[in-house]
Amino acid sequence: MNLTKVERLLVNYKTLEEFKKFKEYGLQELSMLEDLQANIIENDSDSPFYGVYYGDKLVARMSLYRVDKRFDQYFEPAQDYLELWKLEVLPDYQKRGYGQALVEFAKSFGLPIKTNPRVKSAHFWEKMGFVPVDYDMERDRGENPLVWYPKGVTAKES
Amino acid sequence: MNLTKVERLLVNYKTLEEFKKFKEYGLQELSMLEDLQANIIENDSDSPFYGVYYGDKLVARMSLYRVDKRFDQYFEPAQDYLELWKLEVLPDYQKRGYGQALVEFAKSFGLPIKTNPRVKSAHFWEKMGFVPVDYDMERDRGENPLVWYPKGVTAKES
Numbered sequence: 001m002n003l004t005k006v007e008r009l010l011v012n013y014k015t016l017e018e019f020k021k022f023k024e025y026g027l028q029e030l031s032m033l034e035d036l037q038a039n040i041i042e043n044d045s046d047s048p049f050y051g052v053y054y055g056d057k058l059v060a061r062m063s064l065y066r067v068d069k070r071f072d073q074y075f076e077p078a079q080d081y082l083e084l085w086k087l088e089v090l091p092d093y094q095k096r097g098y099g100q101a102l103v104e105f106a107k108s109f110g111l112p113i114k115t116n117p118r119v120k121s122a123h124f125w126e127k128m129g130f131v132p133v134d135y136d137m138e139r140d141r142g143e144n145p146l147v148w149y150p151k152g153v154t155a156k157e158s
Numbered sequence: 159m160n161l162t163k164v165e166r167l168l169v170n171y172k173t174l175e176e177f178k179k180f181k182e183y184g185l186q187e188l189s190m191l192e193d194l195q196a197n198i199i200e201n202d203s204d205s206p207f208y209g210v211y212y213g214d215k216l217v218a219r220m221s222l223y224r225v226d227k228r229f230d231q232y233f234e235p236a237q238d239y240l241e242l243w244k245l246e247v248l249p250d251y252q253k254r255g256y257g258q259a260l261v262e263f264a265k266s267f268g269l270p271i272k273t274n275p276r277v278k279s280a281h282f283w284e285k286m287g288f289v290p291v292d293y294d295m296e297r298d299r300g301e302n303p304l305v306w307y308p309k310g311v312t313a314k315e316s
Contacts, residue, residue: 026277026302031293048295063300085300119184135189137206142221142243144184 004101009049018058024086052098060098062087076156081112113148162259167207176216182244210256218256220245239270271306
């Protein structure tokens with residue numbers, strides 16, 4: 001049983017400062033910072049990120065996005081699914097189940113999940129029940145998509 | 159003047175073996191290997207990859223894919239564009255202009271280009287005239303897209 005608490009992350013300067021400790025800091029985070037500075041988004045509004053705190057320090061995170069059924073190119077029957085990216089646990093906090101807790105949280109929505117993991121993490125995703133798709137260049141464009149199928153869901157026929 | 163010769167790579171066992179030396183080896187390469195083994199693609203057929211040889215050794219490569227205008231979410235006016243991925247130069251062959259030669263080759267088609275580079279390469283892409291897009295979560299989903307605009311092309315209004 002995993003008792004790690006997964007929380008929705010709020011957009012504020014503290015969160016955005018903590019994001020800088022993660023390797024996959026990029027345009028998404030910069031855009032959130034600019035929107036906050038320009039008052040386009042409110043302080044403490046919900047972000048697309050979920051995370052795990054150790055004390056008051058953010059030590060693991062992921063971004064989750066619900067893709068509308070109309071854009072589903074992966075699942076049969078076509079349906080809303082979750083796209084998961086930037087799953088990352090800070091080096092000193094790895095091997096404690098935080099990554100697993102985040103993925104289990106994502107699964108708890110009961111929707112299929114697609115992710116495009118960094119190269120060295122195949123074993124972790126396999127353990128979490130994710131499988132590679134049949135590569136389709138037009139759709140996958142150099143990505144290495146892994147998917148998780150809830151009961152009753154299968155791969156889209158290509 | 160850059161005299162490096164850029165060649166279209168052919169799908170054969172030699173190329174696929176050389177691909178294993180590149181960090182970004184993944185589902186795309188595995189899928190090409192399986193298709194070759196199953197005779198779904200012919201030996202020595204064109205691949206989506208272009209590369210630079212040093213002697214008979216492949217030392218740099220990229221994958222290029224032409225996206226149809228109908229799917230263009232980046233450019234104004236909407237048009238066919240090139241998606242560039244897996245640009246990579248083997249460590250011992252870096253700083254010789256091979257990466258630049260590949261990107262210049264891609265530009266020579268005269269189409270806009272989109273890429274989603276690995277994190278540490280911002281300076282290179284800037285030198286090549288690429289600029290970040292305005293991040294759009296629905297479209298970019300955690301990517302860090304950089305684009306190159308040929309004359310007369312601008313960013314799509316969001």
